[in-house]
Amino acid sequence: MIKQQDESHIMKNPEDPENNRLLASNRKARHDYDVIDVVEAGIVLLGSEVKSIRSGEVQIADAYAHVNNGEMWLDGMHIGAYAFANGSDAHDPTRRRKLLMHKEQIRRLQDRIAQERLTLVPLELRLSKGKVKVELALAKGRQKADRRQAIAKKESELEMRREAGRQKRAG
Numbered sequence: 407m408i409k410q411q412d413e414s415h416i417m418k419n420p421e422d423p424e425n426n427r428l429l430a431s432n433r434k435a436r437h438d439y440d441v442i443d444v445v446e447a448g449i450v451l452l453g454s455e456v457k458s459i460r461s462g463e464v465q466i467a468d469a470y471a472h473v474n475n476g477e478m479w480l481d482g483m484h485i486g487a488y489a490f491a492n493g494s495d496a497h498d499p500t501r502r503r504k505l506l507m508h509k510e511q512i513r514r515l516q517d518r519i520a521q522e523r524l525t526l527v528p529l530e531l532r533l534s535k536g537k538v539k540v541e542l543a544l545a546k547g548r549q550k551a552d553r554r555q556a557i558a559k560k561e562s563e564l565e566m567r568r569e570a571g572r573q574k575r576a577g
Contacts, residue, residue: 426532426535427532428532429464429538431466431529431531432469432528435527442543443543447505447539447542448540450503451485455488458486458487458488459485459531459538460533463486463488464486466483466531469482473516477505483500484499484500485499524546528541
């Protein structure tokens with residue numbers, strides 16, 4: 407009789423796209439803010455919220471993070487209702503969600519936010535090793551003129567790359 411080995415304890419391949427998958431991104435944040443630093447945090451979710459996020463029912467464009475009593479919280483993230491959850495299993499789509507970080511990290515971020523007048527905005531929500539993680543940007547808000555300059559700079563860089571490509575093909 408051949409004994410089958412239990413392989414449930416073996417970690418999945420970290421290069422597997424299912425193991426590190428982008429679930430949602432906040433493209434507007436990179437436009438409205440100058441990103442100074444990026445940190446990753448875990449997030450406390452209910453089962454129905456995880457299922458909704460995996461199916462793409464999440465929106466983080468209006469979300470922001472803040473520190474309250476030494477704990478990090480994420481407000482404004484909308485997670486749509488899971489179709490098969492009802493009654494007590496269903497979740498509130500816009501509830502506050504606790505972020506998981508070390509106390510020292512939270513304290514350092516809180517100090518930088520207070521001293522440099524920065525804000526914490528979520529950039530991405532990703533699945534990493536079976537856990538949902540949120541990538542937060544320590545950012546400074548841009549004025550309207552700054553946004554225009556950033557757009558002009560991006561367009562000029564794009565045009566330079568296009569021209570270099572044309573010359574490479576012609577030359």
